[in-house]
Amino acid sequence: MFVQNQLLRLSQGQLNLLESCPHKFQNTYLEQLRPPTNPEYEEKQLLGSRFHLLMQQREMGLKIRSFLQTDSQLETWMRAFAITAPDILTPASASETFRESEHLRTLQVQNYLLTAIYDLLIADKQKAEILDWKTYRQPPNKRKLQNDWQTRLYMYVLAESSDYLPENISMTYWFVQSESKPHSIKFNYSSLQHQQTEKKLNQVLNKLTKWLQAYQQGEQFPQLPEGSKTCNYCQYASRCQRVSVNSKEKSSQDLPGVDSNLVNLANIQEVPL
Known part of the structure; x- marks a missing residue:
């Protein structure tokens, strides 16, 4: 439950959920309701977590051969990634001053503590690049x-939390x-973009x-308004009285426990390790 005057992380x-459906934000984060999730979704989430852990271990200089030998899927992904992006896995260290996996940064804005965990942050004196690993099949638009x-x-x-100019910052998925x-x-x-994000962020936080x-x-x-398509795939639809019984049965058969609009960038891969 939310406690008044606390610094909310x-x-x-x-933020994505708050914009998608404020009421679902309430159910999920304030009331901490956890409906049963789709086993297939959980399996994909676990696979994504293992890949993130693998990349973190490699970045730390730990041996990963035995890890790969027990998981053919991870081995296939790692081999393909090493061929496609060798410069990331074997960097030119002389040109870099900072490189860290699972890099955590926080920033207070109003009464909120914004949290970001970068899968990999690579930076030198002039520029900084954020890298993020995604393990679902279809890249979004x-x-x-x-x-x-x-x-x-x-x-x-x-x-906001460094001396880098916005023009010297990039992010690669x-x-x-x-x-x-x-x-x-x-x-x-x-x-x-920085000014636009700041304006939008403050609007969301004010709300x-x-x-x-x-x-x-x-x-x-x-x-959300009645009849919203988002409600057809929401695990809280019946609680919110937003869909008919037939619609609820259909959505539970298609994606039990999963909101199709939220199984995207934000949720599968961002698992703190």
Whole structure:
């Protein structure tokens, strides 16, 4: 439960959920409801976590051969990634001053502590690059990925918590399970984007503050309009009285316990290790 006047920690996944459906944010993070999840989703989440752990161990200089020998899927992904992006796995150390896996940064904005965990941060005196590993098969539309809070928040936090100019910050997503070979999508940051993110972030946080104050008085967070397609795949649909019985049965058969609009960038891979 939410405690008034506490410093609320927010991740990119929570910001995405807050924009997607404020009421689901309430159910998930304030009331900590945890409906049963889809076993297939859990299996994919576990596989993504293992890949992240593998990359972290490798970055730390630990031996990973025995780890790969017991998991053919991870071995296939790692081999393909080593061929596609050898410069990432075997960097030119002389040109780098900082390199860390699972790099954590926090930034306080208003009464919120924004949290970002970078799968890999590579930086020198002039520039800094955030890398993020994704293990689901289909890369999203680039515009959708650019507008995702992970992209916006991660570069914003780095710019605000370091001496790097926005123009010297970039973020690259690596999709290691692409059909042919690992595929990357890179975004370069800018001062204009930084200003836009700051404005949008404060708008979202202002709304959250208002909703939290009302929540303390017994009011609920806003729900999506009736008939919203998002509700058809939400595990809280029946609780919110947003779909018919037939729709609920259909959605539970298709994706039991999983919101299709949220099984994306934010949720499968961001597992603290």
